[in-house]
Amino acid sequence: MSDYLRSYLTVGIFGLVGVALVGVFLGLGRILRPDHPNLAKNEAYESGVEPTGDMWSQANIRYYVFALLFVMFDVEAVFIFPWAARLEAYEVFGLIEMAIFIFILLLGLIYAWRKGVLKWV
């Protein structure tokens, strides 16, 4: 096993401990708590009145634009990391390259901004 893989094994063990913690809590709760379900208790909460309408309502399309913008900047960050870690190696050429990259992506943000999509009325 490679040496690095063992550091992930440690992370894995730590993660399993976390899962076990949640599992133990839920299991303990299951043993200890009372269980008297009835129809009214199991209704969705709507401030005490009877729930109406469809429970899975549509989300606004604005959220989609934000999610897409997030994908854009997330990918950007991922490209930035290997460059930032060793930027001396790529010299001024790399700097210009990255500046263009960021500028193009900012154009997308500016377009969305200019078109008022970022505005939350």
Next chain:
Amino acid sequence: MILGLDPLYVGDFMGDLLVTLLKVVVAFVFLLISVMLMVWFERKLISDMQNRIGPSIAGPWGILQTLADGIKLFFKEDLVPDNADRFAFKLAPYLSLVPAFLVFAVVPLGGDFNGDDGDGVVTMFGHDTFLQVADPPMGILFFLAMSSIAIYGVMLAGWGSGSKYPLLGSVRASAQMVSYEAALGLAIAAVVLQTGSLSTHDMVLDQAAPGFSLGAFGIPNWNIIVTGFVPFVVFLIAGTAELNRPPFDLVEAEQELVGGFHTEYSSIRFALFFLAEFMNTITMSAVIVTLFLGGPAGPALFLPEGWWIGTVWFFLKLFIFLFMFVWFRATLPRFRYDQLMDLGWKLLIPLSLAWFIMLAGLRVGDSENWSTTKTYAFVLGFMAFCGLMATLLTAAINTARSERIKAMEDANG
């Protein structure tokens, strides 16, 4: 700088497994106890700030209040709404808590980083190791990955409840977390720029190096100073938003959404979300300390040497941020949703990108041996460029708005 590999992982396996398990158990116990104390600390501090007494019955100064609350929640009935998607509903607490827990694995908790041979290595039962659960070579990306997984916890909790308030709360929350995650990543990029490594241990090591000295005082080489405060401020704001803590707690704005995404949760399942929230606060503070304040590497004062000094420094710094988060909550009013989105997309992201390019330029200039004039010319030129762009953009937006209003007025006669 080569990637610092934890010396624990070189050599035989079984003996090290014991040390690994020991570290896991210690980190686990530490995290649980600190969450317990944090809940108490937050309530007590807020009550002090609001001139109340706060928890005072359970234990001395009410310190066992969290324990009492937790035990109570074990005995509460657990309700799953009939409408709920049971799979998602039951999975959500895991997805909330486990990422919060896992981030702690990459935080350096101690070790002696000062002095000439300070490399943070300690010896446990004859094994050399770092005082952190694990040091994967892409440690800080691991933090980013976990905080994006945590979004699913919120999303699924809201969607799986099959109820309107949780759904609204979770869509809001995930859009908010997603928005600020972008700013978070860009602020981290500035730190990576300085450190040249993604490993958290290397980051601490880099910040432990002596900085420039100002007379008798040595200014520490902490990233908060070397990256010029802006990434730190961006990270702090984005981190607070990522935690859904006040003033960014629209997710559970009780006046609008009852309880937000966990409205339908009760009993121990609710407690798990609560636990995750506070665990996230602690790990986020720990990550800020690691990234920007040198982690366990404190300034070398007239203190005795020893591995425990690092841990003491770490806790002192951690405490500052825990206090700060509570302070925010007691002081700042909640943001409106549009203000929140504006702050994230229109201020933090452009600002951190521009700052990143400027830092990168300075760094490239440093390695290329630019003259002082050239460096100044670059900085001034870049600032002028950014200013010009900002002015143009503002002008364009204002023109567009006035045209829209004019068109509307014309249409209405």
Next chain:
Amino acid sequence: MSEEIVFIISAVIVLVGALGVVLSRNPVHSALFLIQTLMGVALLFLIEDAHFLAAVQVVVYAGAIVILFLFVIMLLGVDKAEELGIDPIGGQRELALVVGASIAALTIVTVGWSVDGATGSAPASAENALDNGLTDIERIGRVLFTDYAFGFEITAALLTIAVIGAVVLTRSIRREDVLADLEPASLELPSLAPAGANDEDTPHDGDSGNSGAEVSSEGNRES
């Protein structure tokens, strides 16, 4: 030995996730299984010492792309289970069967009979050996920012185009929406009395209900 164990574990994670994606009736459950598959692939990357790639797999795919999927699913407002009995495009399933079978056959032939393994790459020599003393981040960066600089810039353009497309699609709904919202607020509210007279033609409850329905039906048509 231990690498085989990790490989088997991650292969099981990937395959179970992939089956779950296909077999779940609920699109949200499918998305969850997709996350599982992506995590498994990240594990496979880790075995190959591709730490950065593994992190990217989780941060970008599991962390951002699937979130986008979930937003779309929520946007469409799906109910709990999808009706699978109806086939919107005729002959689709038969076609899928044929295409799937041929891809599977192709994969088996490629993996089973190609000489140098699945990628068909030349065996490692001294100069193209991957482990030339650089970390995986350095290796990726070196290739990405020198040899493939153009592709790297094109990626930015691609992402920007995606955002512009989404903005254009969103805008076509929002224009009427904004006009309807802004008109009374910005122009008619100051002179409330004459505008109020106009309002009294319709009963108040019905009025708000109708306009809400109009906007949403328009939204459906546009999307």
